[in-house]
Amino acid sequence: MSTRKLTVVTAGLAQPSSTRLLADRLATATVDALTQRGHQSTVEVVELRELAHDITDQLLTGFPGVRLRAAVEGVSAADGLIAVSPIFTASFSGLFKSFFDGLDADLLAGKPVLIGATGGTERHSLALDHALRPMFSYLHATIVPTGVYAATSDWGSREWAGRLNARIARAGGELAALLDTGRPATMVDPFDEPTPFEELLHNP
Amino acid sequence: MQFGIFTVGDVTTDPTNGRTPTEAERIKSMVTTALKAEEVGLDVFATGEHHNPPFVPSSPTTMLGYIAAQTERLILSTSTTLITTNDPVKIAEDFAMLQHLADGRVDLMMGRGNTGPVYPWFGQAIRNGIPLTIENYDLLRRLWREDVVDWEGEHRAPLQGFTSTPRPLDAVPPFVWHGSIRSPEIAEQAAYYGDGFFANHIFWPASHTRQLVGLYRRRFEHYGHGTADQAIVGLGGQVFMRASSQDAVREFRPYFNNAPVYGHGPSLEDFSTQTPLTVGSPQQVIERTLGFREYAGDFQRQLFLVDHAGLPLKTVLEQLDILGEQVVPVLRKEFAALRPAHVPEAPTHASLRAAAEVAAGGADDSVSAADDDLVASTR
Numbered sequence: 341m342s343t344r345k346l347t348v349v350t351a352g353l354a355q356p357s358s359t360r361l362l363a364d365r366l367a368t369a370t371v372d373a374l375t376q377r378g379h380q381s382t383v384e385v386v387e388l389r390e391l392a393h394d395i396t397d398q399l400l401t402g403f404p405g406v407r408l409r410a411a412v413e414g415v416s417a418a419d420g421l422i423a424v425s426p427i428f429t430a431s432f433s434g435l436f437k438s439f440f441d442g443l444d445a446d447l448l449a450g451k452p453v454l455i456g457a458t459g460g461t462e463r464h465s466l467a468l469d470h471a472l473r474p475m476f477s478y479l480h481a482t483i484v485p486t487g488v489y490a491a492t493s494d495w496g497s498r499e500w501a502g503r504l505n506a507r508i509a510r511a512g513g514e515l516a517a518l519l520d521t522g523r524p525a526t527m528v529d530p531f532d533e534p535t536p537f538e539e540l541l542h543n544p
Numbered sequence: 545m546q547f548g549i550f551t552v553g554d555v556t557t558d559p560t561n562g563r564t565p566t567e568a569e570r571i572k573s574m575v576t577t578a579l580k581a582e583e584v585g586l587d588v589f590a591t592g593e594h595h596n597p598p599f600v601p602s603s604p605t606t607m608l609g610y611i612a613a614q615t616e617r618l619i620l621s622t623s624t625t626l627i628t629t630n631d632p633v634k635i636a637e638d639f640a641m642l643q644h645l646a647d648g649r650v651d652l653m654m655g656r657g658n659t660g661p662v663y664p665w666f667g668q669a670i671r672n673g674i675p676l677t678i679e680n681y682d683l684l685r686r687l688w689r690e691d692v693v694d695w696e697g698e699h700r701a702p703l704q705g706f707t708s709t710p711r712p713l714d715a716v717p718p719f720v721w722h723g724s725i726r727s728p729e730i731a732e733q734a735a736y737y738g739d740g741f742f743a744n745h746i747f748w749p750a751s752h753t754r755q756l757v758g759l760y761r762r763r764f765e766h767y768g769h770g771t772a773d774q775a776i777v778g779l780g781g782q783v784f785m786r787a788s789s790q791d792a793v794r795e796f797r798p799y800f801n802n803a804p805v806y807g808h809g810p811s812l813e814d815f816s817t818q819t820p821l822t823v824g825s826p827q828q829v830i831e832r833t834l835g836f837r838e839y840a841g842d843f844q845r846q847l848f849l850v851d852h853a854g855l856p857l858k859t860v861l862e863q864l865d866i867l868g869e870q871v872v873p874v875l876r877k878e879f880a881a882l883r884p885a886h887v888p889e890a891p892t893h894a895s896l897r898a899a900a901e902v903a904a905g906g907a908d909d910s911v912s913a914a915d916d917d918l919v920a921s922t923r
Binding site: 393396399401409530531534535537540541 | 817
């Protein structure tokens with residue numbers, strides 16, 4: 341048995357936010373599924389709202405400030421990532437995209453990622469598959485098959501909420517399955533282990 | 545320890561009065577700033593290299609040669625010379641020529657530039673940034689060290705029986721710094737050759753500079769050039785000073801808020817906390833600069849950025865007066881007192897020539913002893 345580190349990136353803007361609500365439920369479902377598989381887990385939540393100014397600053401300066409660096413390190417060190425955005429104007433929010441724009445191109449490579457999104461109506465649910473999924477594919481993340489979209493109506497009737505909970509449980513189970521066999525994330529820090537110069541010189 | 549200034553050479557509108565200098569004014573003000581640097585007792589002037597507006601310094605050795613003719617002690621350097629898109633043959637020629645004209649007061653800093661389209665404009669591909677840096681620099685070293693070069697590589701036409709002229713002054717190639725903002729490969733390159741490593745430093749948190757310099761120092765020792773604390777490190781710094789820190793902040797804030805690199809982004813206060821930017825009294829600059837050694841170790845060269853973001857020439861010259869009169873003399877004394885005896889000064893033409901003479905003449909002498917004795921500053 342070993343501990344799996346989950347990092348949750350949530351881009352909700354309202355407080356309280358239904359995006360955060362979905363993110364928390366996805367995290368809980370994943371933790372439960374990991375527990376069933378005999379793993380302990382830790383959860384770190386990155387609220388992008390609190391980093392909105394830092395993310396804009398990074399766009400302008402090219403480097404992450406201290407607070408944003410801590411969040412990026414949380415993502416980097418995670419065994420699994422849960423990423424949830426509200427859908428605005430047919431796609432993920434600009435804040436959500438800007439955060440991922442600021443990551444090193446290979447930071448998510450091979451990392452299991454569960455994607456989620458929230459919106460006012462269910463008509464935007466395909467944004468998960470035409471916006472979030474391609475972005476994480478580009479970043480070479482391993483995306484769990486089930487993405488979870490929650491519309492406002494899903495938080496209402498028992499029937500709809502039940503279906504949402506079923507999707508959440510399935511998605512959490514899929515992420516847990518990827519984390520079950522996968523070795524915990526090890527960060528290969530190029531500052532700790534640089535490519536030897538002879539290799540750079542003779543194998544361009 | 546060497547102190548100096550480095551300039552980006554940006555033509556930027558003064559946000560306090562809307563005035564934009566002409567290219568001619570900016571170029572001449574860079575020269576005036578360099579001459580002032582020598583007058584107030586600084587050691588180094590380094591110019592950037594850019595190939596797009598709003599920057600003027602596309603031809604560094606032309607400018608440095610002109611400055612060399614009007615100075616006597618100042619070391620002329622670059623920040624940086626584009627090792628990616630310049631032909632290494634032309635770099636070898638230009639800087640050897642400058643060495644002769646400046647009686648050896650020349651070194652240079654390699655870099656990759658900050659403008660992507662410069663690669664295609666000069667016939668290269670940005671994806672080859674690191675391979676170009678590695679191959680071109682290896683050729684440059686050979687051009688300076690071997691009288692006749694046969695060479696073939698990936699990124700340039702082959703050379704057979706080529707001699708780069710003029711040969712380096714006294715057969716001593718200019719000392720080279722490798723400048724980097726974030727690439728571990730560049731720290732590795734500097735360490736491999738035992739060259740200097742210059743951390744840009746100014747737009748990044750101290751933790752990042754610690755990591756980058758730490759890697760260079762470790763690998764410098766690994767490649768057998770000395771102990772890690774004997775590696776040759778330079779750092780950037782960015783300052784604006786007035787007698788009172790309130791006055792400094794009030795005067796500099798509009799320039800900061802509209803600066804080309806970080807303007808309209810973080811607040812002056814946040815940026816000052818997160819990067820080495822120091823806007824305040826001379827005493828504050830002294831304390832902050834001395835603090836750099838806590839994470840970069842004992843270093844050999846400190847370059848300040850003082851002339852960007854549309855600051856008028858008069859203000860820049862006042863900054864240099866403050867540096868020369870109130871800041872650098874104190875820093876020289878304090879750093880000298882803190883530096884252990886086995887940590888060398890930055891190599892100069894004189895120290896490199898003396899080391900070469902000893903190495904050539906005294907074959908029975910231990911080379912390491914010669915290195916220890918002769919890697920000393922002219923100051």
